[in-house]
Amino acid sequence: MGVFDFIKDVGEKLFGASEAQAASAEKIKAEIEKHGLDAKDLKVDVSGDTVKISGTAASNEVREKIILAAGNTLGTAKVEEALQVEKSEPESRFYTVKKGDNLSRIAEAEYGKGQAGRYKDIFEANKPMLKDPDKIYPGQVLRIPA
Template sequence: MGILNFLREAGEKLFGGSDANAASADDLKKELAKHQLDAEGLDISVDGDKVTVKGQAANSEVAEKIAIALGNTQGVAQVDNQLSVAQPAAESRFYTVVKGDTLSKIAKEMYGDANKYPQIFEANKPMLTHPDKIYPGQVLRIPAL
């Protein structure tokens, strides 16, 4: 999948401070466990605001979700996704949310049909808990239809 870029200041805070420091590899593993995301031989390394993830994911969807869960963490600017995939499929596109976006608006732009927003919502579970809870800077998976 390669390197994905994220807004360092956006994302979920894994620790109580107000500054956007990068999380440790252990913090990031806990974040993945919270979302029930895992890969065989999962290895996460952190170098400043860049996270590298290795291992073997069950499929492309899991590999992509691992990458965006790590990247949508405050303090992370890049994720180098080196996960291999047991069952490859068409890779998703990625979209960075901007102010004023809704899933319907994104679906209209990406698919040509605003009513396809549930596909985007489902593709980003469990990181998304409600279709209205997206924020500027968040990176979303946009799966092929």
């Protein structure tokens, strides 16, 4: 089981509210399914600004994307997950976007000098939540593949 922190006041607005408030379990589950992130026996519970997720994901990549889909919603400060994984693979790191960041800068910071071109790897690792490599925002949490 893992616990992941997010910035409560930023993220996808699931219910049209202008202020940060926790989305319902049904809306977060719908957000996860909207991205095609399927998990067997997926269970989502919301308590205040904390989302609890359990079930079985096909891979660690799907597990991580489920965590991000739930955590990058307006009003979510913490995701507690107990997802089992059918296919083991290396875990990604998570990175919180800062003001002035772009995927090339993040790639250089995470992979080393001269690695700005690996922004494509980060973009691909965060699909379908990211639809454009130029549309990231401060506070958003991204997967950084190993």
